[in-house]
Amino acid sequence: xxxxxxxxxxxxxxxxxxxxxxxxxxxxxxxxxxxxxxxxxxxxxxxxxxxxxxxxxxxxxxxxxxxxxxxxxxxxxxxxxxxxxxxxxxxxxxxxxxxxxxxxxxxxxxxxxxxxxxxxxxxxxxxxxxxxxxxxxxxxxxxxxxxxxxxxxxxxxxxxxxxxxxxxxxxxxxxxxxxxxxxxxxxxxxxxxxxxxxxxxxxxxxxxxxxxxxxxxxxxxxxxxxxxxxxxxxxxxxxxxxxxxxxxxxxxxxxxxxxxxxxxxxx
Amino acid sequence: xxxxxxxxxxxxxxxxxxxxxxxxxxxxxxxxxxxxxxxxxxxxxxxxxxxxxxxxxxxxxxxxxxxxxxxxxxxxxxxxxxxxxxxxxxxxxxxxxxxxxxxxxxxxxxxxxxxxxxxxxxxxxxxxxxxxxxxxxxxxxxxxxxxxxxxxxxxxxxxxxxxxxxxxxxxxxxxxxxxxxxxxxxxxxxxxxxxxxxxxxxxxxxxxxxxxxxxxxxxxxxxxxxxxxxxxxxxxxxxxxxxxxxxxxxxxxxxxxxxxxxxxxxxxxxxxxxxxxxxxxxxxxxxxxxxxxxxxxxxxxxxxxxxxxxxxxxxxxxxxxxxxxxxxxxxxxxxxxxxxxxxxxxxxxxxxxxxxxxxxxxxxxxxxxxxxxxxxxxxxxxxxxxxxx
Numbered sequence: 080x081x082x083x084x085x086x087x088x089x090x091x092x093x094x095x096x097x098x099x100x101x102x103x104x105x106x107x108x109x110x111x112x113x114x115x116x117x118x119x120x121x122x123x124x125x126x127x128x129x130x131x132x133x134x135x136x137x138x139x140x141x142x143x144x145x146x147x148x149x150x151x152x153x154x155x156x157x158x159x160x161x162x163x164x165x166x167x168x169x170x171x172x173x174x175x176x177x178x179x180x181x182x183x184x185x186x187x188x189x190x191x192x193x194x195x196x197x198x199x200x201x202x203x204x205x206x207x208x209x210x211x212x213x214x215x216x217x218x219x220x221x222x223x224x225x226x227x228x229x230x231x232x233x234x235x236x237x238x239x240x241x242x243x244x245x246x247x248x249x250x251x252x253x254x255x256x257x258x259x260x261x262x263x264x265x266x267x268x269x270x271x272x273x274x275x276x277x278x279x280x281x282x283x284x285x286x287x288x289x290x291x292x293x294x295x296x297x298x299x300x301x302x303x304x305x306x307x308x309x310x311x312x313x314x315x316x317x318x319x320x321x322x323x324x325x326x327x328x329x330x331x332x333x334x335x336x337x338x339x340x341x342x343x344x345x346x
Numbered sequence: 347x348x349x350x351x352x353x354x355x356x357x358x359x360x361x362x363x364x365x366x367x368x369x370x371x372x373x374x375x376x377x378x379x380x381x382x383x384x385x386x387x388x389x390x391x392x393x394x395x396x397x398x399x400x401x402x403x404x405x406x407x408x409x410x411x412x413x414x415x416x417x418x419x420x421x422x423x424x425x426x427x428x429x430x431x432x433x434x435x436x437x438x439x440x441x442x443x444x445x446x447x448x449x450x451x452x453x454x455x456x457x458x459x460x461x462x463x464x465x466x467x468x469x470x471x472x473x474x475x476x477x478x479x480x481x482x483x484x485x486x487x488x489x490x491x492x493x494x495x496x497x498x499x500x501x502x503x504x505x506x507x508x509x510x511x512x513x514x515x516x517x518x519x520x521x522x523x524x525x526x527x528x529x530x531x532x533x534x535x536x537x538x539x540x541x542x543x544x545x546x547x548x549x550x551x552x553x554x555x556x557x558x559x560x561x562x563x564x565x566x567x568x569x570x571x572x573x574x575x576x577x578x579x580x581x582x583x584x585x586x587x588x589x590x591x592x593x594x595x596x597x598x599x600x601x602x603x604x605x606x607x608x609x610x611x612x613x614x615x616x617x618x619x620x621x622x623x624x625x626x627x628x629x630x631x632x633x634x635x636x637x638x639x640x641x642x643x644x645x646x647x648x649x650x651x652x653x654x655x656x657x658x659x660x661x662x663x664x665x666x667x668x669x670x671x672x673x674x675x676x677x678x679x680x681x682x683x684x685x686x687x688x689x690x691x692x693x694x695x696x697x698x699x700x701x702x703x704x705x706x707x708x709x710x711x712x713x714x715x716x717x718x719x720x721x722x723x724x725x726x727x728x729x730x731x732x733x734x735x
Binding site for chain 1 (some may be wrong): 605
């Protein structure tokens with residue numbers, strides 16, 4: 080529902096992370112992260128466990144405050160914005176969390192309806208229709224009145240996605256979308272992300288270490304290294320696999336060995 | 347030079363046992379002969395049994411012979427790991443060639459990743475003065491966080507009053523039911539018993555002066571001024587304050603609160619405010635109810651055990667029942683309600699991200715609310731005294 084004039088769009092990259100340093104108290108997790116995300120691209124934040132991928136995502140959506148540096152959307156600083164402006168900008172985001180993070184006291188339809196009833200003037204009947212549509216988009220037709228505890232983990236993730244796209248967001252964030260899913264569900268979720276990106280035109284930022292997903296849907300990426308505490312590679316994951324000389328990145332992308340994971344993803 | 351002293355005890359008991367013999371091959375080299383069965387439920391030597399042989403100066407090299415070793419499990423590995431650490435400290439070379447291939451591989455595996463520097467400093471206790479300082483800083487920070495939280499909630503209340511924010515009404519009614527009607531049975535039971543106890547304890551003392559008639563005054567004033575508000579407060583702290591902390595804590599763990607924030611919904615307005623409003627509105631009602639039930643409990647003792655006339659007891663109660671007494675209790679309970687709800691919600695919002703953190707949040711919520719409740723009651727006592735009410 081976020082409508083901006085085309086003029087503004089062409090100026091700057093959609094998302095820009097500038098000299099971002101993340102810290103917990105005095106412990107610096109990552110320093111000097113610098114990257115941009117182009118509009119309509121699927122951007123992967125990758126790295127080993129504990130390298131701060133999810134933390135970076137939380138900084139990008141304002142759940143955590145950067146120690147230094149800033150995050151910009153369409154050239155406008157998000158981290159430096161006033162609280163009111165930040166709330167407005169947040170409405171252009173859709174976020175799905177690792178475990179879905181559905182509000183457990185509400186049905187799936189109520190979960191999807193909450194952002195709609197908060198930020199639009201739609202009638203309850205219209206909201207209900209949109210909820211059904213969004214749930215149908217993620218393959219949950221007929222589950223409107225189920226509670227999160229009554230459905231499986233994979234379904235919960237998809238319901239979380241339905242809630243994230245309730246307001247037709249400009250940017251979609253995914254925190255480990257395929258963690259804990261079987262290979263087929265995980266593949267279906269990848270296809271769903273691609274389809275949503277193509278139809279909604281949203282920019283997608285994904286935190287993952289699932290190689291198959293990275294190669295199947297990633298247009299661009301940044302690699303976080305826990306050892307040196309900064310980003311050590313940028314670019315298209317498939318090209319990184321072929322051209323990146325950094326041994327850590329190469330080991331990661333080849334699962335520590337010599338296999339070619341792209342083959343599996345292209346099948 | 348036998349080091350199998352301990353193993354002998356195992357043999358006596360009929361348990362399988364492991365042995366180690368120290369054989370001096372050359373002046374600067376010894377061989378450890380491992381034999382027998384090294385398993386968890388058997389007897390086996392400890393590092394101390396062989397360590398004294400290493401202490402001799404001039405030792406340069408240790409080899410192993412495991413040809414007589416039967417079954418083994420992790421116990422031999424822990425023994426060898428400790429042994430190797432000890433040898434490394436003494437700068438004695440250890441040749442593992444004589445050990446079975448399986449043991450060698452496991453030892454290599456355990457030593458491939460070197461210990462991360464500084465990893466062990468986590469959880470280490472500092473000197474007592476530092477800990478005392480840390481605790482003091484924690485208390486100060488905790489107080490600051492509580493004040494900040496009170497401030498945020500106050501701002502949220504004003505936002506609602508100025509119609510800039512909305513309270514989710516469906517949730518509010520649910521909490522009103524949970525904190526009000528659902529609490530009636532336990533409040534009834536506790537208040538009745540408290541009234542009973544007040545009357546009984548009072549009667550024993552007043553009987554000495556033949557003044558059992560005044561039991562009615564004692565119960566009525568005691569319940570209305572103090573016990574009604576305090577007892578409902580304690581009940582609600584344990585019942586509802588803990589529940590609030592657990593609910594919000596779980597929402598924190600499952601990232602439900604993060605999900606709200608990314609939608610631009612403020613958890614304070616959306617989650618905390620309905621709980622605070624519900625409890626602060628229901629507490630005075632529960633308090634009045636508790637006063638009445640407590641007085642009925644007192645009446646039961648007065649009429650049933652002290653042989654007072656029912657009408658006389660009621661009249662005595664009513665004659666000295668002033669509105670002021672009840673209003674003091676009601677005002678207190680309103681404040682207690684706010685304090686309990688705030689402590690519960692604050693502890694829930696501060697919750698860490700594990701199952702035990704939710705438990706800690708609930709515990710801490712109850713402790714915080716009861717402490718605040720007693721402190722507030724003390725302040726009320728001082729104020730009432732100053733105002734002569």
